[in-house]
């Protein structure tokens with residue numbers, strides 16, 4: 111009998127890796143993501159399955175916690191096929207190369223310090239290099255389009271549907287025949303928010319004998335998106351009108367493009383005061399380029415932009431800042447700028463030097479538009495720090511700090527349940543990709559709303575399907 115095993119994103123949010131082993135020996139790995147935050151040390155362990163035995167790797171989308179350990183698969187002997195949408199392949203390349211680059215930088219720093227202590231042998235090598243990423247990407251690719259079934263083998267197909275989470279994201283239906291009867295398994299991947307500015311709402315699913323569903327926000331209902339957009343606009347307008355600058359720490363994929371869309375919308379409606387807008391993140395620039403290549407997959411609002419002036423993420427006064435030198439030059443501008451820079455949680459990246467130059471000035475504003483994890487500089491500021499330490503300097507926080515919570519790339523509890531309710535036939539439900547406390551609440555909500563039992567998947571647990 112076929113079975114599933116999860117080697118990540120079981121009772122945690124990161125490290126997605128779910129293995130489907132069919133009775134005929136075929137093995138399909140759904141995602142191969144990096145562990146992040148508290149579980150990071152798990153990345154350095156060997157993969158818990160034999161990579162050489164895997165026939166297919168299916169990517170639901172290109173976030174690091176879904177694709178980030180894939181180059182290790184190649185290093186450990188995987189030579190099968192990779193199935194994903196075209197934008198996912200392209201964004202995954204951007205994400206994996208960025209990850210290789212960050213690991214190399216971190217290694218160099220640790221190595222230098224260890225050398226001075228005479229302990230250079232103690233420094234852990236990076237998990238993989240840019241060359242390993244490229245090697246992984248030489249494997250045979252199968253390009254998925256939404257709604258079109260791909261035959262992998264006799265009696266084994268996959269179909270991707272729009273998940274509305276980031277560009278190229280999909281929920282994936284795997285169909286196979288076992289003992290003469292057809293089985294359907296659906297993997298939700300990460301499901302998007304139905305009011306996403308940049309992407310259309312997720313497709314409705316049809317049927318599943320088994321559903322593996324994410325539960326990141328299974329415990330909560332998001333704030334209203336319209337209220338959040340209003341709050342964003344007001345903060346931008348008021349800050350620019352008082353001669354200040356707006357700093358927006360942002361994630362490179364999806365959130366950055368949402369911000370660009372909102373600013374373009376303001377510009378179009380003549381709501382945006384005269385200003386210069388800087389997208390100061392090489393990774394966000396690369397990601398935006400991929401979004402620009404697949405504009406037909408974007409939201410109705412983006413289609414409107416496209417019809418009007420032929421561009422979604424471009425408008426007067428928007429500048430893409432590629433070099434570090436150009437980034438530092440922004441510091442010379444006294445007022446009237448909007449600076450979008452990484453990293454999203456402020457634990458690195460160009461946002462730090464902008465903080466150094468702007469945080470002490472009360473005319474400026476910082477708008478946090480994404481989740482700030484515990485232990486990050488972003489969290490410290492959001493929680494009301496009066497000073498921060500940057501580049502061996504104490505910096506006073508006088509700028510106004512705004513946290514806008516309504517932007518989310520994930521469906522909330524109500525949306526997840528509505529999505530499940532839209533199945534015409536739904537068999538067993540398994541919860542993955544969520545913190546256990548939240549999964550327990552989600553499980554209760556599923557019981558109450560849909561009168562359905564759901565099982566919270568354990569790491570490594572064998573589930574016969």
Ligand code: ZN
Pocket residue numbers: 171173176275300
């Ligand atoms: Zn994701």
